[in-house]
Amino acid sequence: MLNPLAPPDPLLAQVLGSLSAPGTGWPAGDTDTRRWVRKTGRYVQELCLEHLVHRSILRRETHRFLGLLPYHRHPAADPALSLAVRDRFTAAEAAGFPDPRSRTLAALVSAVGLSGAVARGGLRQRWAMYNLVTEEWTAEAVHRNVRQDRANRNRRSHISGGGGSSGGD
Incomplete structure (x- = not known):
C-alpha cells in the first residue's frame, strides 16, 4: 500500500486529504474523480478563495443582488x-x-x-x-x-x- 507524505502546503494537504484512500472508494475501490470534483468543488473553491484573501492576494467584496441576496466578488488586492x-x-x-x-x-x-x-x-x-x-x-x-x-x-x-x-x- 502506498503511503505518500503529506504536501508541505496545509491547504493542499487538506484538499488531498478529502480523497478516499486507495482501494476504499467507489466503484470497485477506485476514486471517481468526476464525482469527487462535483462533490467537493465548491468547498475547495471557497477554501482557495479564503486562502488568497488571507494572503492579501484577493480581497472579498460583498454585494447584494436586487438588494436582497448577498454574493461575493474577489478582485485582485x-x-x-x-x-x-x-x-x-x-x-x-x-x-x-x-x-x-x-x-x-x-x-x-x-x-x-x-x-x-x-x-x-x-x-x-x-x-x-x-x-x-x-x-x-x-x-x-x-x-x-x-x-x-x-x-x-x-x-x-x-x-x-x-x-x-x-x-x-
Missing part, C-alpha cells in the same frame, strides 16, 4: 500583482511556453476558456494553447469538467424554458 502575472504569461507565450510550468498554465488557461482573453498571439496562439490541453492530463480533466458543466447548464436552461433560439440561424 493589488493591481500591480496581476500585471506582473500577465507580463510573465506574455513572456512565456512569446517564447512558445518552453518549460513544463508554462505549458501547464497555458493548457489550463485554454481548458477553462480564457485563452482568448489572455493570449496576445491571436488565433494561431490560441490553437497552440488548445493543443496543449491534450498533452496535460490535468488540463484535459479540467476541460472535460468545464464542457460537462456547460452542457448541464444548457440542458437545465432548456428544460426550465429559459432556452430558445438566439435568432440568426
